[in-house]
Amino acid sequence: MGNGGADSRNDPQRQGTRRTFAPWTDPTARALVRFDGVSKQFAAVAAVERVSLDIFPGEFFALLGPSGCGKTTLLRLLAGLDTPDEGRILLDGEDIAPVPPYRRPINMMFQSYALFPHLTVEGNVAFGLKQEGLPKTEITARVEEMLALVRLEGLGKRKPHQLSGGQRQRVALARSLVKRPRVLLLDEPLAALDKKLRGETQFELMQLQERLGLTFVIVTHDQQEAMTVADRIGVMDHGRLIQVATPPEIYERPNSRWVADFIGEVNLIEGRVVDVGASETVIASAAAGRLRALSPTDAKPGDVVWVALRPEKVRIAHAPPPTGGENCVAGQVGNIGYLGDLSVYKVRLDNGIVMKAAVANVTRLVERPIGWDDRVWLTWAPEAAMVLTR
Amino acid sequence: MRKASWFNVGSVALGLAFLYLPIVILVIYSFNASRLVTVWGGWSTRWYIELLADHAMLESAWVTLRIALLSATAATVLGTLAAIALVRLGRFRGRLLFSGMVYAPLVMPEVITGLALLLLFVAVNIDRGFWTITIAHTTLITCFVTVVVQSRLLTFDTSLEEAAMNLGCPPLKTFLTVTLPLIAPALASGWMLAFTLSLDDLVVASFTTGPGATTLPIRIYSEVRLGVKPEINAICSILIAIVATGIAGASLLAKFHDVGRGGIGGLAAR
């Protein structure tokens, strides 16, 4: 089961060493899917603009972005359901433009599942195999195997309208996997599921992907989903690929304010560069005074930059910090969001801007020490700050 | 929650009464033993029996049936193709003219189309009769099928076709194994509509008919011009009965199919 391709992820000795899977860092590794300057326009709108991207075998890649950013279009271009206006798409080094969608070794799991209402579950799953002209016995065997894999045994004779939403989703998954495609495309597959089921299914997808050694490309607008399942995330906006990196890199080293703001929560403080060192930068800001960030940058003194701070890295206290001056600022608590595991404080600084500080509620208290309208001090370490030039 | 207000129920009831009263009266009088409308002679089936002996009438019925079957089938094929072309093929050269030709018969007075077709047949020197009526009916009816199929195609979920292609099915096969089964009910109602329209047509048939191809409506019409006759009531009642059974049967079938899908779905084990 499964074709691992050139990667070593299926090696049993490497089970549990997923963090060492990083073919994109290996200059000799060959991409399975390559987008080369791909553009696509619908009417006068550029849905996809000069996207270049490499996806490696065995990777779980996520395309993330707001609605209308072009991620689904990119997926459909890969599946062959639309053709690019510019650029090439290569599969294993070969241009797949002349290959029609029904001959590509790529399968897709549709957002609406697109199950054939007039066929049973077995009929749906066997559909793709029938097109290959396989002998009946083999088809039956593989269908059974796949239904067991997605835990739908015994439901083979039902029709789609007789299944629950979660079951329909598994049928769609089984149908697209049974042909053992080189790449599996998933178009917002979990959007219709409730939160708990979504969480469970995310892990199931990851396990399935690792076990079968396939390459998955998932499209989602849910950041948490992308961060959970993906080896790498490609963030898109208005048809352009903004940043491609692993989840930790995307979160802790965004390449722009847009990415920093799109993923998770962030405080952005505008300022001018005062001094640039080998590993640290000093910025003067109107809102928060003097800032020191342990974050290298190509900016030069006098340039306008933004310092990005994740709320969980901002400490909040009533007392002023012992070493005053850098990386600290005072304000008044305007709003508190109690999320159970976190408390998020919205603090209005003395000069007007609002900063967020998130604190994990590590002790069981009903009344928190910091309350509304309290005067507080926000501090953070230099390592916590990121300097962004755009 | 909609409640049936008196005004609504009243208007629907009155409307239905208006629609059905003449038909009911006609059926009742077909059983009138007396020939005159003014006199009720008691219940009798003699007109039906006399009808069975009327060879000319039966012959016409047979001709009409054959024409209807042929033209309904041809119209369904043409109408479906036209609907696909209009819904799926986007812009193509001559689309404006095409859609004009497709929709015009819907509203065109039949005297015009009948006249035009007859003139065509005369110009090309085709003998008028069975086949000219069939061709005329097909042309007239295609647009109705197109409207029915087109509205179904518009609501059709194209992601099903994309899924099929994604799974390796070439376009033609996709159409035959995925699209066609799912739009089949629309094709069936289009066919039935076409059949009824052909069965019922008087004007175009009159223009394009020839010797030996007297359709039932033509025959009924010529008799009716001479006045009311109970035999006409009888044949009309038979036709009404056939159509009513057909419609009722089709609706029951459709309802049963829907109930089967929806009801069981509701009870499905989660």
Added chain:
Amino acid sequence: MTNGAMNKRGEHDRSWGARLIVLVPYLWLATFFLLPFLIVVKISLSHTAIAQPPYTPVFDPAADWESFKGSFSALSFENYAFLGSDWLYLASYLKSLEVAAGSTLLLLLIGFPLAYGMARAPRRWQPVVFVLVVLPFWTSFLIRIYAWINILQRDGLLNQVLLALRIVDTPPAWLSTDTAVYIGVVYSYLPFMVLPIYATLEKMDETLIEAAADLGCPNWKAFWLVTLPLSRPGVIAGALLCFIPIVGEFVIPDLLGSSQTMMIGQTLWTEFFGNKDWPVASAVAVVLLCLLVVPIVIYQQMETRDLAGGR
């Protein structure tokens, strides 16, 4: 049969399959719909003749180019002049337009409440009511008109009831009157008015009425300000679907109407079958078509706009 990859590029990549799909109905309609109309126009420009077929000139495909050109020069507008000169035809056109307009109005007045009642019926009953309203449409048109003859003739049911109720002393003649024509037309065309209006009303979002109520509108006002404007497309479609064919109606005025002022459908029929004057009949048809061309085009625009909206 979307082959998305092929279609979005425009016409160039059109596969042969797609071409065939369009070509087959296209050719059929061009041959049996478009071509006949051109022939009608040509005949309308010809002279009447006692011949088979009863018009000259006849285009002979075997003839040489000279006589072909000669046939063209023999065409004339005399038939149209004839139509204009004789008051009979003018009266016929006017009568048809009058009957069509009047009956369309009646159809609206009767059909709208019916459609509205159907659309507001409890969901369980809707399919039943729908089938009931549509069923008469499936029974023969001719039969239903004939049914009215039964009722409207001098010793028919209507007069029997009126006499029994002492509303009249002598049975009035209902047949061969304009009233009978109106009754027949309204009766036959009611489904054509009801169904488009019903379709539009049924699709209407009921929460709009609730919103109107929330904003202070009593029932009748909500109807006037919200429902009625939103039903406009259905009303227009229904009106066109009725008006245009009624203008050319033949069967109903022939069976139920008088022979004094004939509607244009009857006139055409008489010219053709009675007088065997094919060229004049053709001219009548062409003028009728010209009269109706504006509403027909409006109707087609509405249909294609639906298509575009649906895509």
